[in-house]
Amino acid sequence: GQQVMQIPQYQHVQEGEDFTTYCNSSTTLSNIQWYKQRPGGHPVFLIQLVKSGEVKKQKRLTFQFGEAKKNSSLHITATQTTDVGTYFCAPDRGSTLGRLYFGRGTQLTVWP
């Protein structure tokens, strides 16, 4: 089945530093979603990328979809303690039924 590699698995940063997590696939993706899960919470949808080379921004968060649609990244500028959590990429499984494949996630810790 479809596999995605999400790196790094863990990231510890000082508040104010930047953070990036990467999602890599060996196959071309039709689209990819990103989710955030706060400690003790459930995954919450952040954004969806569909087009090759697409870049979307949400305040300090920048999401990119690679030109070949085989990789994606989430970059957070000037992290804050509220950014703590696990970030998952979730490519579509390539069917019309809306199933996703969740990566293992990157767990972000922000030190004040």
Add this chain to the structure above:
Amino acid sequence: DVKVTQSSRYLVKRTGEKVFLECVQDMDHENMFWYRQDPGLGLRLIYFSYDVKMKEKGDIPEGYSVSREKKERFSLILESASTNQTSMYLCASSLGSSNQPQHFGDGTRLSIL
């Protein structure tokens, strides 16, 4: 706002018991999903339903079954619970097409003793 409600936040059962986890969504979503989440393994799909009475196996269906008799309700059944099924179970729902976000419940932390 979409609400996905899981019947229990915490559940403790014994090995060999039949366990039912219930999930209800209030947005008339066609798709419903059951995942389990274990440290370092992310979310793994157990079963998926795209319509009433319709189901498909996910990546790790062994030891589980599901039931979807009504559109709003999707049940996960552990026929004979085992200790390796101790985990966090997450239910999600989405509209019935690709490119739709999934909405998650708060999860059920199940312990099998």
